[in-house]
Amino acid sequence: MNDKHRRPSMQDVANLVGTSKMTISRYLRAPELVAPATAARIAEVMTQLGYIPSRVPEMLANDRSRAIGVLLPSMSNQVFAAVAQGIEEVTLPSGYHVMYGHYGYDAEREAEQIEQLLSFHIDGLILAESLHTERALKMLAVAAIPVVEIMDLPATPIDQAVGLDHTAAAAAMVNAMLARGKRQIVYLAARLDHRTRMREIGYRQAMSAAGLSSHVIHTNAPSTFSLGGELLKQAQAQVPQLDGVFCTNDDIAAGALLAAQAQGLAVPAKISIAGFNHLDIGLALQPQLASVITPRHEIGRCAALRLIARINGETFTTPSQDLGFELFLGSSI
Known part of the structure; x- marks a missing residue:
């Protein structure tokens, strides 16, 4: 006996609404193309069933996952919390899902995380490191997706870089x-x-x-x-x-x-x-x-903007964006 819980399907939604799967599919792609009363009923039934749309058909049709990977050395460091906020300020309204991983300042662990993220067919990757293992560099070359390295300014970035000196x-x-x-x-x-x-x-x-x-x-x-x-x-x-x-x-x-x-x-x-x-x-x-x-929030924001631009085929005259720094002298020196 298979006791695995079955998720509600698109057909389940269609049956309860009293319409076709094609109408449900159209609603998921562009709700404005569905009659308002039908759209409201679809939304109501989806909430009732706890329906979770599958992105697989869209990924297969468009060769896009609408997901980007972000690798940070620490998830608890206040520095990278600000970076993540800057990234999501851009990705959320742009319709991109962010998949996070952390590598604890360990290059081998970073390579493992890169492999895992690439296995989800992400559209692009933001890396908070500019020194990588040969294995990591090889995987990124084979994947051939846009990459933005952040925080510092490597002399020869993999693709793009956003940071400071x-x-x-x-x-x-x-x-x-x-x-x-x-x-x-x-x-x-x-x-x-x-x-x-x-x-x-x-x-x-x-x-x-x-x-x-x-x-x-x-x-x-x-x-x-x-x-x-x-x-x-x-x-x-x-x-x-x-x-x-x-x-x-x-x-x-x-x-x-x-x-x-x-x-x-x-x-x-x-x-x-x-x-x-x-x-x-x-x-x-x-x-x-x-x-x-250090402009941590702005680094995240600019990295996400640059990454999405590269995903959409845009190019930049220079691969690196230097956001500079300021000195706060306080009263301790």
């Missing part, structure tokens, strides 16, 4: 700290992903240009407030004369600031502290945390 942003913030007289600035780096390393390059460039030595405290652990305090203590042990810390993100910076205050250090008089991404936590601190403002 993390190296330049980091250098700009460190230069702001230097302009305020700080000389022993340490970079606190957690979760050693590609963007963390690009920010380190910017930090080192700014310090070198000022004729100063660079000091970096590394860990591959995920960013937390408590980790920020631990990294500050390590920096103090290695560079006792430090007078500033530039942090790879605001979680680390907030933790460092709270730890410094717990030690009785005046911020910014004794130690300047700056972060990256300008999260809400930084505004709640006293003094308010200096940070690089």
Whole structure:
């Protein structure tokens, strides 16, 4: 015996409405083509039955799924929540369904997720990473669908890229700290992903240009407030004369600031502290945390616009869209 529950079919809807499957199909494609009274009755019966339309016929007829994939390194990070909001601001009114996956900053896991999303015949893909395994690149080449890489600006994107220059942003913030007289600035780096390393390059460039030595405290652990305090203590042990810390993100910076205050250090008089991404936590601190403002919502929105344009056959004169950054100097440097 097959106990599997059978979903209501289009024929079930037609039978209850008292019309043909063709009319139901027409309603699903273009409700305005069905007589208003019939359309209202169809909608009522669909709600009554809990009818779920199948997109398979449309996919087969048009070779389109009306779905796009989005791969993010984290589903809990506030940074990527804003990106997702920007994406859906575009996809929802455009009639596209978004299929999400996350890969935990792991390149092999990203390749697995790409394979899974491609198996659903998505029309396009947004990737929050610009470094990929050979396997991932091969699958994307075979799939031949539009791809937008987001957050940074790879020199040779797979197809399109939307983001900002993390190296330049980091250098700009460190230069702001230097302009305020700080000389022993340490970079606190957690979760050693590609963007963390690009920010380190910017930090080192700014310090070198000022004729100063660079000091970096590394860990591959995920960013937390408590980790920020631990990294500050390590920096103090290695560079006792430090007078500033530039942090790879605001979680680390907030933790460092709270730890410094717990030690009785005046911020910014004794130690300047700056972060990256300008999260809400930084505004709640006293003094308010200096940070690089990254246009995360706009990155998501522009990536979705560009992806849908590419799905529809449009081309762009340049493959990358640099949305820039701003500095929020707060009162912590």
